[in-house]
Amino acid sequence: MSADTAAFSYDGGRVHPGETAHIRYTVSETYLGEPVRMPVTIINGVEDGPTCFLSAAIHGDELNGVAAVREVAHEWDHTDIAGTVVCLPVVNVPGFVAQERYLPVYDRDLNRSFPGHPDSTSSRRIAYDVWRNFVEPCDFGIDFHTSTRGRTNAFHVRADLTDHGVADLVEAFGANIVFDGEGQSGMLRTEATDRGIPTITVEMGEAHRFQREFIDQALAGVHSVFGAYDIEPNATPARPEWRTVVDGWAEKTWIRADAGGIVEARFEPGDVVHEGETVCEISNPFKTESVEMTAPFTGLLVGTLENPVVSPGNPICHLVELSPETRERIEAQRVPAAAD
Incomplete structure (x- = not known):
């Protein structure tokens, strides 16, 4: 495979094998015409392998996943990575800045807006740019969430187990509790899975805080997936002690x-x-x-x-x-x- 065919391309740039890029990708503009930029880290390994995305804070106040994705992007050793890992620690930038679940002002749920549309509402335009550049090129994905404010969730996965690719991904992630269902229209995992990109949602803890126990569980799940899909040669797929x-x-x-x-x-x-x-x-x-x-x-x-x-x-x-x-x-x- 040539360097060009193995490169990960997005509007405005390209990440070649062996490179890691930290970019701020413009997804919208403020009332003053200033760019709203989403942080993205793209790790492209030297060896061929799958392309996956890790996303968090589609709901802007859900922070545990932010910590998990940042740790994968900036603290893990990527020397022997095979394939490409696309890290999206803060998808809903306006919500994150305001520390609100939905997009401010219009109160729209970004996680009901995928795959988006370039000529529609603000939420669907953001979703379209995220989708086209960083989700659509991937082979599978893991989307991190927490409960809404005032509640907390046990660590669990939500996934459509009727999809064989999703079932394999759930098995690789190794969570104890799995909610089986298609999800709602416009959800990232639903729309990605429907288009041949098996995706799971990981629910963990509560909004507005970092909870180390849940972050560590999320990272263990990612390690397990990377092992099962040969992204990390030294990672071992996990087997949970029990599952429901x-x-x-x-x-x-x-x-x-x-x-x-x-x-x-x-x-x-x-x-x-x-x-x-x-x-x-x-x-x-x-x-x-x-x-x-x-x-x-x-x-x-x-x-x-x-x-x-x-x-x-x-x-x-x-x-x-x-x-x-x-x-x-x-x-x-x-x-x-x-x-x-």
Whole structure:
């Protein structure tokens, strides 16, 4: 393969094999006509291999993925990288600057705007430039997210397991919890997968902060993928100790407050809760009256409230059903999975 055919090209530049480029790519303009520029790092290995993207902060206040992608781009040794790694640590630059989930002013969700359009809304124009230059040339991708503000997520993957390429990517990433589904129209993972670029979403923790535990889990997943796809010759694909897939059969619900007050949680994300157990207690300021919220079925807590005050109807925690086999494995101190 010649140097030209192995180069990674984008509007305005080209990164040749053996090169790493740190660029600020213009995706929009401010009211003053100044450029809005997205940071991008492109690592093109000397050896031939797949091209992948790692993206974060499509929702501007979701920061754990920002730390993970930056660490891959700037702290990992890329000497022996095979293929090309496209690092997009902050996709939604206006939202990131404002520390808001959506694009400011127009309040549009950038993650419902892909693959975008050059003659449409501001969000779809940004999505189009990101898509055409940095997503469309790739063979697969990993998109990092957190919960929205005021809530937190257990570490899990969202993916369309009916797509064989996505299923392989999920297996390589090695997460314990997988939500199986196509996703919504306009989502980066949905649109990329539909166009032959298998992509998964990684959900981890909460907005507006760095959480080292989740960042390290994300980096371990990327290492595992790089090993499985021969991007890093010395990386070893991971095998999780246990796994549960939440799909159409699984019952799932947000447990919502039946009273207003202050919440005292009994469990954390990732815990198994049995049917009838008290998930939390809601009490008034004097603790003279309280309401216990119980689990309607045995399941795994994958999301919980962070702000411990509620009104009736507010979501408190997200509970998903586990298969009996998975429940037994988790409760048996997470016995390692048997080798194939």
